[in-house]
Amino acid sequence: MRLSRITAPAVLAALALALVTACGGGPGSGGDRAEDAPSPVPSVSFAAPKQAAAPAAYRKLAKGEVHLEQGPFTDRVKVTGGALAAASTVTGHLAATSDVSELIALELSAAYYDADGKLLGTGSFRYAEEGHDDHKGAHTPAAEGPGIDFKVQPEAPLSGTPASAVLSIPVLVNE
Amino acid sequence: MTHKAMKVLAVFAAASAVAAGSAVTANSAPQHGGHGGGREIRNVIYLLGDGMGRTHVTAGRERYYGAQGKLNMERLPYTGAVATYAVEKGSDQPALVTDSASSATAWASGVKTYNAAIGVDSYEKKRATLMEQAKAAGFATGNVSTAEITDATPAAQFSHALLRGCQGPTYSDAACLPKNADGSYEKAPADKTLITPIAEQIARNGTADVILGGGLARFEPDDQQALQKQGYQVLGSFGDPKLPAQTAGSQKVATKADLDKARGKKVVGLFNRGNLTVEQAKASLPAGAPQKQEPTLAEMAKKSIDLLDGRSKKGFFLQVEGAQIDKRSHANDAAQTLAEVKAFDDAVKAATDFAKRDGHTLVVVTADHECAGFNIIEKGTYTNAESVAPPANTDAGNPANNSLPSRATSGAKDPARSSGIVNGAGAGDAKNFGPATFRTPDDPKSVKDGSPEASLWLTYLSGNHTGADVPIFAYGPGADRFAASQLNTDLYGKMYGSLFGRSPRG
Numbered sequence: 001m002r003l004s005r006i007t008a009p010a011v012l013a014a015l016a017l018a019l020v021t022a023c024g025g026g027p028g029s030g031g032d033r034a035e036d037a038p039s040p041v042p043s044v045s046f047a048a049p050k051q052a053a054a055p056a057a058y059r060k061l062a063k064g065e066v067h068l069e070q071g072p073f074t075d076r077v078k079v080t081g082g083a084l085a086a087a088s089t090v091t092g093h094l095a096a097t098s099d100v101s102e103l104i105a106l107e108l109s110a111a112y113y114d115a116d117g118k119l120l121g122t123g124s125f126r127y128a129e130e131g132h133d134d135h136k137g138a139h140t141p142a143a144e145g146p147g148i149d150f151k152v153q154p155e156a157p158l159s160g161t162p163a164s165a166v167l168s169i170p171v172l173v174n175e
Numbered sequence: 176m177t178h179k180a181m182k183v184l185a186v187f188a189a190a191s192a193v194a195a196g197s198a199v200t201a202n203s204a205p206q207h208g209g210h211g212g213g214r215e216i217r218n219v220i221y222l223l224g225d226g227m228g229r230t231h232v233t234a235g236r237e238r239y240y241g242a243q244g245k246l247n248m249e250r251l252p253y254t255g256a257v258a259t260y261a262v263e264k265g266s267d268q269p270a271l272v273t274d275s276a277s278s279a280t281a282w283a284s285g286v287k288t289y290n291a292a293i294g295v296d297s298y299e300k301k302r303a304t305l306m307e308q309a310k311a312a313g314f315a316t317g318n319v320s321t322a323e324i325t326d327a328t329p330a331a332q333f334s335h336a337l338l339r340g341c342q343g344p345t346y347s348d349a350a351c352l353p354k355n356a357d358g359s360y361e362k363a364p365a366d367k368t369l370i371t372p373i374a375e376q377i378a379r380n381g382t383a384d385v386i387l388g389g390g391l392a393r394f395e396p397d398d399q400q401a402l403q404k405q406g407y408q409v410l411g412s413f414g415d416p417k418l419p420a421q422t423a424g425s426q427k428v429a430t431k432a433d434l435d436k437a438r439g440k441k442v443v444g445l446f447n448r449g450n451l452t453v454e455q456a457k458a459s460l461p462a463g464a465p466q467k468q469e470p471t472l473a474e475m476a477k478k479s480i481d482l483l484d485g486r487s488k489k490g491f492f493l494q495v496e497g498a499q500i501d502k503r504s505h506a507n508d509a510a511q512t513l514a515e516v517k518a519f520d521d522a523v524k525a526a527t528d529f530a531k532r533d534g535h536t537l538v539v540v541t542a543d544h545e546c547a548g549f550n551i552i553e554k555g556t557y558t559n560a561e562s563v564a565p566p567a568n569t570d571a572g573n574p575a576n577n578s579l580p581s582r583a584t585s586g587a588k589d590p591a592r593s594s595g596i597v598n599g600a601g602a603g604d605a606k607n608f609g610p611a612t613f614r615t616p617d618d619p620k621s622v623k624d625g626s627p628e629a630s631l632w633l634t635y636l637s638g639n640h641t642g643a644d645v646p647i648f649a650y651g652p653g654a655d656r657f658a659a660s661q662l663n664t665d666l667y668g669k670m671y672g673s674l675f676g677r678s679p680r681g
Contacts, residue, residue: 044368044380044381045366045367046376047367048367048371049346050371050375050395051345051346052345052346053419053420069420070420070422071421072421072422074422074423075422076392098449104340105340105349107347107350124349128340170345170347171340171347171350173339174502175501
């Protein structure tokens with residue numbers, strides 16, 4: 001087909017438009033550019049995340065006892081030497097036992113009780129590595145293998161002198 | 176109007192129609208998926224070996240099929256490479272070594288993000304995932320892993336979290352909120368989804384129709400109820416709703432026998448409370464061991480394909496992860512690493528067998544990053560880490576080649592740093608780290624693993640991820656698009672194009 005001088009520019013312009021449009025939107029074009037804004041997220045939104053159950057208001061334990069509460073991760077760790085020490089700290093040693101991969105996040109919670117079994121307050125110990133710990137250069141011991149010594153301290157002043165504590169493990173994340 | 180003017184308008188109208196047609200093809204949701212080589216693409220199966228670098232593939236081939244053999248993934252007709260770097264949080268500054276979360280978000284959502292991010296960009300903005308988009312468009316969807324199903328790689332297709340550790344069962348600041356430079360936690364985001372435990376999200380968002388893997392301990396009875404309300408067949412039991420917290424005693428893991436019987440349109444099977452058992456360890460357990468009831472990755476892949484195939488007229492999108500290649504590479508356990516490469520490759524066969532029968536299925540096989548600097552060293556040699564000093568760095572024949580640091584002599588092997596082959600004579604020494612030696616089909620039958628005579632000598636550089644590119648293999652319509660050196664974010668655009676026949680624009 002031979003195009004006249006008048007029609008040729010129009011055809012070329014329109015075909016260029018078609019080519020640009022088709023090339024820009026063809027399958028397989030990269031998805032890394034900022035202008036490739038994906039569709040709105042169709043996933044469900046959540047109003048509030050699920051919280052761990054609050055500790056019991058009353059728990060009668062032997063004086064000085066540190067009780068490990070059974071929970072989702074207690075079968076994956078071994079806790080030894082749990083003790084209620086000075087300044088209301090709960091100390092001990094935790095080693096991950098059943099998962100072969102590296103531990104990247106761990107949280108221990110303690111609920112403190114007085115001699116009558118009344119809840120006095122709570123405390124926590126947190127261990128994190130990888131993207132969970134932004135303190136670059138800070139050396140933290142590995143929690144897998146030989147394990148890690150922990151020290152749980154009250155988050156706020158307790159309402160009395162603790163006589164016992166219940167330890168739980170709400171967070172345990174492996175690589 | 177003159178004849179000339181009419182002619183110009185007519186030509187413009189015709190050409191514009193072509194342009195408009197192209198625009199429609201490129202930017203609207205098509206009735207059918209993409210095309211490749213003249214064939215319609217209905218299904219996409221994306222398999223990844225977590226931590227599987229090029230050397231993992233080579234070593235797997237040599238170990239199981241010999242130097243002239245091929246793994247199933249190596250038999251796929253198109254090959255390429257994928258660059259995997261992440262970015263620093265709150266910027267586009269490259270962080271050259273990625274973690275699984277950032278890498279999975281790259282191919283699932285098409286954006287570079289910070290390490291530990293799940294389904295959010297570098298600025299903590301939630302980004303749509305390919306699995307969510309496939310589900311919204313009417314495709315059947317599946318997510319399969321040998322890790323906890325809340326782990327970073329599967330999670331990035333069907334959840335959004337500021338930190339990968341926010342897996343559940345419950346929220347905690349430490350697991351779910353990033354820290355500021357001063358060590359304090361960031362303010363909770365307005366969109367609480369981003370700090371909602373991943374297990375809670377998965378159980379309620381219905382993004383994947385088939386969910387197979389580990390991680391039962393992340394879920395609770397209310398999650399089971401939420402799944403069942405959506406029509407899922409839940410294998411095993413998520414626990415006793417009367418208990419304040421679930422334990423190993425209150426939950427019941429799913430079994431391969433449960434999976435074999437599963438017929439639901441939507442199925443959840445969690446076969447371990449944590450990660451699934453490493454195949455090599457499973458093989459050495461007694462017959463009655465509960466871990467023996469876990470399915471292999473190939474069995475999960477095959478079953479998920481059976482469940483998804485034909486479920487939707489559109490087709491399906493399935494992700495399958497061999498997670499333990501990475502986990503065992505972190506541990507520098509070459510024997511278990513190789514066995515996991517083989518187990519992953521068996522899953523590749525299950526996928527490609529289906530794709531060959533079906534004719535409309537694209538299979539993509541790759542990795543999220545390399546792990547541990549896996550290397551094949553020459554038989555009888557040792558690494559720098561085992562020597563008293565690195566190799567010489569001077570050239571006596573041509574001193575112009577001398578460089579710094581100047582080392583006139585090579586280091587010798589240091590007996591204190593390497594007490595022998597780790598899967599042989601040095602197995603009892605915890606300080607020992609390499610090499611591990613393995614027989615291959617090319618070795619005489621008398622040669623044993625862990626002996627100096629075995630021909631495959633393997634070492635690790637570190638216990639962490641490296642920034643090496645990873646291999647990619649592809650089969651089926653449109654597979655040629657993956658035969659390139661590409662970014663991991665490009666995989667999103669290419670798979671999107673395969674499923675939807677257009678590029679990923681809003």
